[in-house]
Amino acid sequence: xxxxxxxxxxxxxxxxxxxxxxxxxxxxxxxxxxxxxxxxxxxxxxxxxxxxxxxxxxxxxxxxxxxxxxxxxxxxxxxxxxxxxxxxxxxxxxxxxxxxxxxxxxxxxxxxxxxxxxxxxxxxxxxxxxxxxxxxxxxxxxxxxxxxxxxxxxxxxxxxxxxxxxxxxxxxxxxxxxxxxxxxxxxxxxxxxxxxxxxxxxxxxxxxxxxxxxxxxxxxxxxxxxxxxxxxxxxxxxxxxxxxxxxxxxxxxxxxxxxxxxxxxxxxxxxxxxxxxxxxxxxxxxxxxxxxxxxxxxxxxxxxxxxxxxxxxxxxxxxxxxxxxxxxxxxxxxxxxxxxxxxxxxxxxxxxxxxxxxxxxxxxxxxxxxxxxxxxxxxxxxxxxxxxxxxxxxxxxxxxxxxxxxxxxxxxxxxxxxxxxxxxxxxxxxxxxxxxxxxxxx
Numbered sequence: 296x297x298x299x300x301x302x303x304x305x306x307x308x309x310x311x312x313x314x315x316x317x318x319x320x321x322x323x324x325x326x327x328x329x330x331x332x333x334x335x336x337x338x339x340x341x342x343x344x345x346x347x348x349x350x351x352x353x354x355x356x357x358x359x360x361x362x363x364x365x366x367x368x369x370x371x372x373x374x375x376x377x378x379x380x381x382x383x384x385x386x387x388x389x390x391x392x393x394x395x396x397x398x399x400x401x402x403x404x405x406x407x408x409x410x411x412x413x414x415x416x417x418x419x420x421x422x423x424x425x426x427x428x429x430x431x432x433x434x435x436x437x438x439x440x441x442x443x444x445x446x447x448x449x450x451x452x453x454x455x456x457x458x459x460x461x462x463x464x465x466x467x468x469x470x471x472x473x474x475x476x477x478x479x480x481x482x483x484x485x486x487x488x489x490x491x492x493x494x495x496x497x498x499x500x501x502x503x504x505x506x507x508x509x510x511x512x513x514x515x516x517x518x519x520x521x522x523x524x525x526x527x528x529x530x531x532x533x534x535x536x537x538x539x540x541x542x543x544x545x546x547x548x549x550x551x552x553x554x555x556x557x558x559x560x561x562x563x564x565x566x567x568x569x570x571x572x573x574x575x576x577x578x579x580x581x582x583x584x585x586x587x588x589x590x591x592x593x594x595x596x597x598x599x600x601x602x603x604x605x606x607x608x609x610x611x612x613x614x615x616x617x618x619x620x621x622x623x624x625x626x627x628x629x630x631x632x633x634x635x636x637x638x639x640x641x642x643x644x645x646x647x648x649x650x651x652x653x654x655x656x657x658x659x660x661x662x663x664x665x666x667x668x669x670x671x672x673x674x675x676x677x678x679x680x681x682x683x684x685x686x687x688x689x690x691x692x693x694x695x696x697x698x699x700x701x702x703x704x705x706x707x708x709x710x711x712x713x714x715x716x717x718x719x720x721x722x723x724x725x726x727x728x729x730x731x732x733x734x735x736x737x
Contacts, residue, residue, distance in 0.1 A: 303596050303609040304589045310615045312622065324630045326679055327572045327611040328519040328543050339494050339523045346498035351505045357495040364470045370506060371472055371488040376481055379474035391442060391479050394669035398450045401671030406454060406690045411699075417706025421699040426456035427536075429508060430693060431500030432485075433515030434464040436492065440473035447673050447688065448514050449483025455693035460485050461500055461510055465492025493517075494524040501528035501535040512536035514688065516675055519543055519572055538692055540681040543572040546663055547632035549623045549645075550588070552581035554638035555659055559584075560591030562636055563612070564605060565664050571607035576630070578615045578623040585614050624648040631682040634663045653682045704737045711737075 310323055328335070345353045351369075359365050411421040432448040435441055445462065452460055462485050464476050472490055480488055489507055491499055497517075503509030513525055513535060522542030529537045546566040550559050563575040579585050592609070599605055617623050620639070627635060628651045635652040639645055642657040649655055653676030656663050667674045675688035702710075711734045718727035 302593060303606050304592055304612060304614060308609075308612050308614050309585070310613060312615050312617045312626065323613055323615070324576075324626070326543070326545065326574055327608075328522075329679070331519070332523075335519050335523050336527070339520055339527055342494040343498045343502075343524060343527055346495055346504070347502050351507075354491060354495055354499055354504060354507070357493075358466065358491065361493055361495070362466055362468075364466050364468055366466060366470050366490055368506075369489045369491055371477065371490060373486075375471065376477055376486065376488075379472070379477035380481070382474040383478050387475055388478065390669070391446065391475070391482060394443065395446050395450060395479075395482055397669055397671035398446055398673070399454065402451050402454055402673070402690050407694065407696070415706055415709040417703040417708075418710055419701045419706075421701075423697050423699060425695045425697060426458070427512050427693055427695060429459040429461065429510045430457050431510035431513045432460065432462040433496055433500075433513065433517060433521065434462060434476055434480075435515070435517050435521070436465040436467075436473060436476070440464075440467075440476050442473070442475035442479035443668050443674065444515065445476050445479035445485070446483065447675050449480060449485050451673070451688060451690045452485075452514075452693050453483050454690045457693050459508075460487060461508060462488045463491040463496035463500060463507075464488065465496075466490035494520050497521060497524035497528060501531065501533075509533070510535065512538070512693075514538040514675065514692070516541040516544075516678075518570060522679070538675065538688055539677045539685045540679050541675050542678045543574070544569040544634075545574045545576075545632055545678055546634040546636060547576040547578065547627050547630060548636040548638055549620065549627060550577060550579045550581075550584055550638035551620065551640060552579075552584050553640050554579075554584055556584060556587035556591045557595075558659055558662070559588045559636075559638055560595055562638075562663055563588070563592060564595055564599065565662070566634065567608035567612070568599060568601045568605045569608070571604055572611075573608040574611050574613075575608070576613040576615065576632070578617055578626055580617050580620055580623065582616055585616060589614060620645070621648070627652070631677075631680040633676045633678045633682065634666070636661070636663055651682050653677050653687055707733055707737050 409423050414420050430452055434444045462480055464472055499507040500510045500513055519542055522540050525537040528535050544566050548559055548562055567573050567575050577588055631651045633653040636656045637645055638659060654666055654672055666672050673688040677685050711730045714730045715727050
């Protein structure tokens, strides 16, 4: 006779921050995917090399191996796009349109603008914006199809003016692409989609094959293998760009005694269900709140269809009790979470305490899931601590900012002597002469 099921949140998940030394604190904030980093890197390197050498033939082999389906042609046809439009329910189609409108509204409002300024009489300096010539978008579907990601990537790419857009997404067992993903892609003006997933998709878009064009920059979230593949292809000789490390999902919740434990538990579970290497953290100055949230996690977990995946992710969950909320924010800023939920009374008052985070959700009525789908902000966000140095995806991510300078004779006479003096100080004679010869002629 089997015993009672093991609790998802056990004593090993409970931490009293003040009782931990520096090593224990660092270990508590370590991401699950970081523990297998070397093994993942080696496996990814071998797959990238296989695609580099084998091209489309390698893509077919790897798709058969990892997705369990044999595909002769990876490109999605016009007929498949049309079929997808007919297959999705009207309610889902309307949701895609509604979410897309909010995403576009938010991203359009924050677009960078070109500018020009006369830094001296006769010297005009400008910054002009140009779309990246060819971008590659990755829409995961390993654990679930994500039409929302197609919107999050495709809308800013369209606003940036990118005309050459390639999208890869894993095939379903029957060799098709999820119709909602295709409809979302089409709504962004994307018609070049390939049935490719995982490392092989990233390698194909970075290196190019007979059918998949090499791209200049790659975008999109993924699991630890996809994230590592992006890191590795960015270091290749050709130098493909990447948006950011956007790997296994993570959320950190700071909650006070007045937080709703049902809501907090639901937010933690919504991120844990992404995959076994997702991480969820709760920090509170109230031990009773932590206990109530743990009870809610156990109660809600059994209702989820992805219970086993979620349970595995919860093995790396952290329930941290601190003395003060100031301590909670210090921990959060050190962790640099992808998602940060402030389940606090007067949450906006605490916003200045946030110095590092991918995206912040204020108050009891702002579940992180709204940001995943339809609030308007982007859900492609930095993970693994990368929020320390990069923000979430936006239109500027798809653009190049090119500076321009126009100088006439008056301008040369005005600023040329400055350049001559600095070139002389640096011992760069050719630099000095490039200016002084013109000064002599002006």
